[in-house]
Amino acid sequence: MKTTAFLGLGAMGVPMAAALARHAAETGGRVLVWNRHAEKAQAHAAEYGTQAATLEELGQAGLIFTCLPTSADVDEVIGQLETHLKPGTVWVDCTSGHPDAAHSQRARLLERGVRFLDAPVSGGVNGAVAANLTVMLGGPADEVEAVRGELAFAGKIVHVGDTGAGFAVKAVNNALLAVNLWAAGEGLAVLGKGGVDLGAALEVINASSGRSNATENLIPARVLTREFPPTFGLGLLAKDTGIALDVVHAVKGSAPVLAQVDALTRAAAQLIGPDEDHTAMLKLVEQMNAQEIR
Numbered sequence: 001m002k003t004t005a006f007l008g009l010g011a012m013g014v015p016m017a018a019a020l021a022r023h024a025a026e027t028g029g030r031v032l033v034w035n036r037h038a039e040k041a042q043a044h045a046a047e048y049g050t051q052a053a054t055l056e057e058l059g060q061a062g063l064i065f066t067c068l069p070t071s072a073d074v075d076e077v078i079g080q081l082e083t084h085l086k087p088g089t090v091w092v093d094c095t096s097g098h099p100d101a102a103h104s105q106r107a108r109l110l111e112r113g114v115r116f117l118d119a120p121v122s123g124g125v126n127g128a129v130a131a132n133l134t135v136m137l138g139g140p141a142d143e144v145e146a147v148r149g150e151l152a153f154a155g156k157i158v159h160v161g162d163t164g165a166g167f168a169v170k171a172v173n174n175a176l177l178a179v180n181l182w183a184a185g186e187g188l189a190v191l192g193k194g195g196v197d198l199g200a201a202l203e204v205i206n207a208s209s210g211r212s213n214a215t216e217n218l219i220p221a222r223v224l225t226r227e228f229p230p231t232f233g234l235g236l237l238a239k240d241t242g243i244a245l246d247v248v249h250a251v252k253g254s255a256p257v258l259a260q261v262d263a264l265t266r267a268a269a270q271l272i273g274p275d276e277d278h279t280a281m282l283k284l285v286e287q288m289n290a291q292e293i294r
């Protein structure tokens with residue numbers, strides 16, 4: 001029986017591991033789950049038919065997934081698990097991690113005969129629940145092809161390059177999310193301050209060239225409603241904009257807008273709070289303009 005393991009049952013990990021469990025039920029496999037606070041693993045097992053496991057038991061898996069906040073957290077878990085790993089295992093890290101860490105983690109795991117692929121995801125919690133995530137994979141082509149059929153939480157799978165490329169693409173994508181969100185917030189705050197109805201303004205923008213996922217989805221559903229549902233933390237977005245800036249520096253690139261948005265996102269995470277939803281960064285734009293976006 002094929003054994004798959006999933007570590008990190010957070011906002012993304014819970015539905016991703018559930019999708020793997022549905023796939024395993026169809027193909028005669030099993031999914032072991034582990035979480036730092038173990039009660040979440042037991043609850044997952046009860047709800048989705050996975051099996052809560054100890055770190056030792058996870059070593060039996062031929063395929064290990066992680067989805068943790070940062071690459072530093074993945075390093076910590078590799079340290080706890082590495083003596084239990086068996087050669088031939090593939091470790092697929094769905095964390096939005098750091099390209100440098102992908103290289104060191106791959107080298108460290110290869111010493112034990114374990115292959116590492118960086119495989120961050122986009123699509124958010126809704127995409128994970130619908131098993132419709134986009135996965136961007138970094139690593140050798142043959143290793144990527146070998147896991148393609150196992151990514152049951154994916155709607156789209158793209159091999160973007162060698163080790164670390166997946167993390168780099170994810171960081172740049174999220175920096176662009178921050179740019180679009182912040183810029184749309186500035187525009188709407190000044191329009192609102194000038195007395196324009198923001199529903200009408202968004203109707204125009206979303207039929208015009210200024211539109212983005214921020215104006216079409218995030219701002220109408222989360223900001224105008226004042227709900228800011230916490231599905232993707234502002235602190236995690238600030239981590240991603242920081243990685244994007246490291247990607248810029250690694251190639252000695254010039255990207256002043258990405259640098260600016262990193263500074264603004266970090267400031268928002270400090271002032272508004274890292275556990276607030278990422279869309280709450282617009283509360284800082286609101287303070288700067290003494291104008292709510294509603």
Ligand code: NDP
Nearest residue numbers: 008009010011012036037068069073096124125231232236
């Ligand atoms: P959450 O904060 O919801 O969950 C984090 C998970 O990691 C929890 O299971 C937590 O365990 C565990 N964890 C944290 N630190 C450690 C550690 N040192 N050792 C072991 N386990 C640890 O995060 P998300 O699910 O939102 O995000 C996970 C990753 O996915 C991040 O890299 C994020 O940037 C990325 N991502 C998130 C998206 C989203 O919409 N939320 C979308 C796309 C990517 P415990 O329960 O014990 O605290």
